[in-house]
Amino acid sequence: MLRVMISAIICGxxxxxxxxxxxxxxxxxxxxxxxxxxxxxxxxxxxxTPMMGGIMFIFGALLCLLGSIPFMSEYSVFYVLALGLxxxxxxxxxxxxxxxxxxxxxxxxxxxxxxQMAVSALYLYLLYRQGILTCDVYIPFVNVTFYLHPIxxxxxxxFVMVGCVNAVNLTDGVDGLCGSVTIPVMVFFAAAAxxxxxxxxxxxxxxxxxxLVAYLFYNWHxxxxxxxxxxxxxxxxxxxxxxxxxxxxLILILVGFVYIVETMxxxxxxxxxxxxxxxxxxxxxxxxxxxxxxxxxxxxVVVVFALTSLVMCVLAWFGITGRLG
Numbered sequence: 001m002l003r004v005m006i007s008a009i010i011c012g013x014x015x016x017x018x019x020x021x022x023x024x025x026x027x028x029x030x031x032x033x034x035x036x037x038x039x040x041x042x043x044x045x046x047x048x049t050p051m052m053g054g055i056m057f058i059f060g061a062l063l064c065l066l067g068s069i070p071f072m073s074e075y076s077v078f079y080v081l082a083l084g085l086x087x088x089x090x091x092x093x094x095x096x097x098x099x100x101x102x103x104x105x106x107x108x109x110x111x112x113x114x115x116q117m118a119v120s121a122l123y124l125y126l127l128y129r130q131g132i133l134t135c136d137v138y139i140p141f142v143n144v145t146f147y148l149h150p151i152x153x154x155x156x157x158x159f160v161m162v163g164c165v166n167a168v169n170l171t172d173g174v175d176g177l178c179g180s181v182t183i184p185v186m187v188f189f190a191a192a193a194x195x196x197x198x199x200x201x202x203x204x205x206x207x208x209x210x211x212l213v214a215y216l217f218y219n220w221h222x223x224x225x226x227x228x229x230x231x232x233x234x235x236x237x238x239x240x241x242x243x244x245x246x247x248x249x250l251i252l253i254l255v256g257f258v259y260i261v262e263t264m265x266x267x268x269x270x271x272x273x274x275x276x277x278x279x280x281x282x283x284x285x286x287x288x289x290x291x292x293x294x295x296x297x298x299x300x301v302v303v304v305f306a307l308t309s310l311v312m313c314v315l316a317w318f319g320i321t322g323r324l325g
Contacts, residue, residue: 054231143322
């Protein structure tokens with residue numbers, strides 16, 4: 001437990017230090033964000049803000065985990081880290097295309113989907129081969145599990161993982177939002193891993209919780225840097241990777257509630273727009289933009305969404321007490 005706390009503190013300090021060194025580099029490289037034309041007009045002032053800031057908490061966590069290797073007895077945490085890094089690499093390629101071609105859209109939807117499915121399939125196969133993935137689906141609150149055939153489970157899991165990663169990515173649309181929403185999620189997974197006597201696995205979410213706190217010093221409104229798809233896809237990979245490493249993927253419905261709402265708002269908006277031939281269900285989607293259009297300041301959006309995430313994570317904790325006991 002003490003080792004987890006010390007690692008988290010070190011990661012927070014390392015992230016802050018990396019951010020201090022990284023910002024001038026990103027500015028010198030002119031790694032500025034392009035703003036979507038369909039977004040709120042007041043976001044246009046953010047054009048040129050450095051992106052790929054997710055590098056700071058990615059490297060902060062990576063350094064802490066590598067430094068903890070001599071004290072580890074079990075190394076499944078590196079499967080989760082590798083998953084996050086692979087998704088982060090997809091995000092980096094997307095960010096790089098945006099910068100290279102000076103546009104808001106990087107990789108095509110098909111390119112990203114294929115890369116994400118390949119990464120998900122490889123991760124799930126490795127967990128299954130190592131005996132970490134049981135193909136049992138745990139249902140929170142009722143403390144019941146049911147078995148799925150491995151092939152069915154793999155396809156179910158791939159759908160969940162790709163959906164989760166892109167849902168986290170959608171949340172990164174307001175200064176400080178994705179980081180603030182994800183901090184309670186990481187604290188939840190760290191606490192769950194500790195309660196399940198998986199201290200080495202707890203290191204990663206604990207470090208990222210502290211790293212994201214440090215990152216918010218740079219990303220709080222007005223943001224000095226954006227995490228970019230590099231950071232948001234990495235976080236999405238870690239979130240779903242931890243859920244499967246702890247063998248309770250359905251808990252994502254609770255801890256990922258804000259991510260799901262963001263995604264559903266986009267799906268509903270697009271569907272309603274097509275059905276009604278041009279009418280909108282929300283003023284803008286994802287839903288954080290809707291609240292902005294309703295007059296909420298960015299700080300209020302972030303605080304309300306982060307508190308919602310916190311409440312849902314507390315609820316999720318009560319949902320898995322049967323699994324922990």
